[in-house]
Amino acid sequence: MTKPTASFWIHKLLLQPHAEGGYFRETSHSPELIVTEDRRERYLYSNILFLLTADNPSHFHRLKSDEVWYFHEGNALTIHLLHPDGCYEAVKMGRQTEKGELFQFTVPKGVIFGSSIEGQSGDYALVSCMVSPGFDYRDFELLPYDALLKDYPDCGPILEKLAYKTLPGTSFRSGPT
Template sequence: MTKPTASFWIHELLLQPHAEGGYFRETGHSPELIVTEDRRERYLYSNILFLLTADNPSHFHRLKSDEAWYFHEGSTLTIHLLHPDGRYEAVKMGRHPEKGELFQFTVPKGVIFGSSIEGSSGDYALVSCMVSPGFDYRDFELLPYDALIKVYPDYGSILEKLAYKKLPEASFSKDHV
């Protein structure tokens, strides 16, 4: 049997392009609703399948909810975190725990993050993500390079790689950090 490709998974799992980069499909959410601090009803949690490729990373964004990532298939994935205190952190996910790679990791709410695959253009990583409280586009911010470089000037090389210079249309973005 040949090794599955990114195209195989995109087709088989009915994934669609995501504004932050990569491909995704919502796979479900809790039947329960909760009321958030800002008095909005939200699902207790929501789930997606998410696929990134070496040439289609997840660009820097921020959520108002925690997001748990679960590695399934493919190449090593790096989650790049920009913490509110100015600290940068890189977390590796993959199938090699002996190299420090994790099978699961939770990005804390309010942390700016993006993800990348190192390798050739054929490399990909397939993960699933669970957001709690459930994902809502009103709580999703794509953050542009110009805004991030002012707050994180020491991390220009990763910002060059994962921050949009110009945000895509209908990106649900904000220009502040």
């Protein structure tokens, strides 16, 4: 039996390109709505499938909600976190727990993060992500290289890899309708 490829999962799971990089599809959200501090209705939680490849990482972005990652398949990945106090942290996710890799990890709200896979073209990681309160593009912020370099001057190499020099032009939609 051959190992599934990134293309197999993208087509099998009906994943679409994401503005931050990688491929995704929302799989569910809570039937319940909550009202946030800024008086907007949001799902209590939302879930996506998310696939990254070695040549299509998740670029640095920030959410106003916690995001829980669950590792499923493929190569180990690294979640790169830029904390508000200026500290950098790298968290490994994968199947090799003896090497410190985690099956799940929570990215705290307000922390800037991106994710990458070390490897060759074609290598991938398939994860699920749950956001609570539910994901809403109005709470999603892509951050450009120049802005990040000002606040994180010691993180140049990882910014070079995971920060857009020019933000992609996209239109976003999500959340309760």
